[in-house]
Amino acid sequence: MSDKTLDGKATQLRRDILKMLYRCQSGHPGGSLSCVEILMALYYRTMKVDPKNPGWEGRDRFVMSKGHGCPTLYAILADQGFFPREDLWDLRQITSHLQGHPDMMKTPGVDANTGSLGQGASIAVGMALAAKHKKASYKVYALLGDGEAQEGMIWEAAMSAAHFKLDNLTFLMDHNGLQIDGSNDQVMSLGDIAAKFEAFGFECRKVDGHDREAIAAALAAPAQAGKPKFILCETVKGKGVSFMEDVAGWHGRPMNAEEYAKAMSELGGTVDA
Numbered sequence: 001m002s003d004k005t006l007d008g009k010a011t012q013l014r015r016d017i018l019k020m021l022y023r024c025q026s027g028h029p030g031g032s033l034s035c036v037e038i039l040m041a042l043y044y045r046t047m048k049v050d051p052k053n054p055g056w057e058g059r060d061r062f063v064m065s066k067g068h069g070c071p072t073l074y075a076i077l078a079d080q081g082f083f084p085r086e087d088l089w090d091l092r093q094i095t096s097h098l099q100g101h102p103d104m105m106k107t108p109g110v111d112a113n114t115g116s117l118g119q120g121a122s123i124a125v126g127m128a129l130a131a132k133h134k135k136a137s138y139k140v141y142a143l144l145g146d147g148e149a150q151e152g153m154i155w156e157a158a159m160s161a162a163h164f165k166l167d168n169l170t171f172l173m174d175h176n177g178l179q180i181d182g183s184n185d186q187v188m189s190l191g192d193i194a195a196k197f198e199a200f201g202f203e204c205r206k207v208d209g210h211d212r213e214a215i216a217a218a219l220a221a222p223a224q225a226g227k228p229k230f231i232l233c234e235t236v237k238g239k240g241v242s243f244m245e246d247v248a249g250w251h252g253r254p255m256n257a258e259e260y261a262k263a264m265s266e267l268g269g270t271v272d273a
Contacts, residue, residue, distance in 0.1 A: 001044060006212060009044075009079070010036055014240045015269040016075040016088055022260045024092040027100060028068040030237040030250035034176045034209070035069050035143060038233050041215035042141055042172075043076050051081040054108040060138050061127050063112045065120025066145035066174060067101035068252070073110070074098050082109035118151030120144070121171065125157045128169035128228075141170045141219075147179030150188045155200070158228075162201025165226035170219065171202070173230070174209065176237035178248040197230040209233030241266055 001009075013036055021027040043049070047060040064073050071091065078085045083097070090096035097106040101115030111127075114120040124142035131138055148154060161169055173193065181187050190196075194204045203223050207214040215233060223229045237251070238244025241263045255263065261271050 003213070006040065006044065010040060010212075011240070011267055013040070013072065013075045013079065015264060015267050016078075016085070017071045018241075018255070018260065018263050018267070020071050020074070020088050020091040022255050023089055025254040026092055027071060027254070028252045029241075029255070030178070030244060030247070030252075031066060031069045031145065031174065031176070032071040033239045033241065033244065034235040034237045035066075035072050035174045035233075036239065037210045037212045038143060038172055038174060038215055038235070039072050039076050041212045041219060043080060045212065045216035046219045047141065048138070049080070049109070051077075051109070054082060058136070058138055061111045061124070061140045063120045063124040063127070063140070063142040064102050064110075064114055065124070065142050066117070066148055067114035067120065069143070069145070069174070070098075070100070070102045073102065074107070077107070077109040080109075083107070117145065117148040118153035118157075121154050121157035122160075124169060124171070125161050125164075125166065128161070128166040129164055131168055132164070132166065139168050139170065140166075141172065144171055144173045145179070146173055146175045146177065146184055146190060146193070147187065149173065149190055149193060150184075158197060158200040158202065161228040166228045167223050167226055170223075170229040170231065171197070172215075173232050174235050175232055176209075176235045176246075178237045178246070178251065180248070180251045182248050194230065194232045201227060202230040203227045204230045204232065206232045206234065209235035210239060 102110045128140040205218045244250040
């Protein structure tokens with residue numbers, strides 16, 4: 001798939017995310033928009049998956065540890081054919097298989113239930129350890145939020161990943177610097193987060209989190225034998241919508257009709273697109 005095609009797809013995915021969230025009048029626009037290119041690098045450039053056989057044993061696994069960013073995951077899964085795109089418009093409805101946090105029992109293509117921050121990293125470690133025990137070749141990827149790294153379970157998972165030499169595991173972090181209560185530095189400073197993961201035994205890389213090819217290259221780079229990988233993706237919360245960018249208040253509030261129309265216009269769409 002060409003860069004031009006993927007550029008257009010990134011814009012369409014952002015429009016789909018906004019439409020989902022506007023229709024349900026809830027959810028998390030800021031952190032969904034910030035991780036679009038990260039998930040695109042995974043699903044369009046890196047991971048082995050089969051939309052016709054979501055439970056294929058040989059597939060790579062993905063854990064959306066920052067579960068509130070699931071509209072991005074849903075938009076990509078629909079685009080890849082795991083389920084009809086029309087399902088997106090019922091996000092967070094009681095009859096929908098697309099809930100406010102991922103549910104592997106309901107949604108084709110979802111590998112883990114997440115939502116309680118910090119737990120997805122441990123789930124991913126378990127998946128990677130299981131692959132080692134089975135001598136399976138699939139890889140495991142997990143997307144963490146930066147505010148999520150204030151949870152102790154993240155560091156228990158990191159210690160375990162290094163201890164068990166899980167070189168089939170990659171953590172990526174959506175580092176937009178903001179969380180529900182303000183900036184990371186205001187709430188609880190993360191310091192040099194890459195240096196922390198390196199101290200725990202990870203091979204670490206830092207990339208522009210909106211550069212798909214840079215992310216894909218970091219994912220493809222061979223890891224040192226026995227070392228899990230950590231990729232720090234520097235992103236902008238609310239990326240693509242001017243009035244949402246780098247604003248903590250858009251962590252989890254719905255758009256009104258005027259805001260929705262303006263956001264869609266900026267992305268080259270209409271309220272009916």
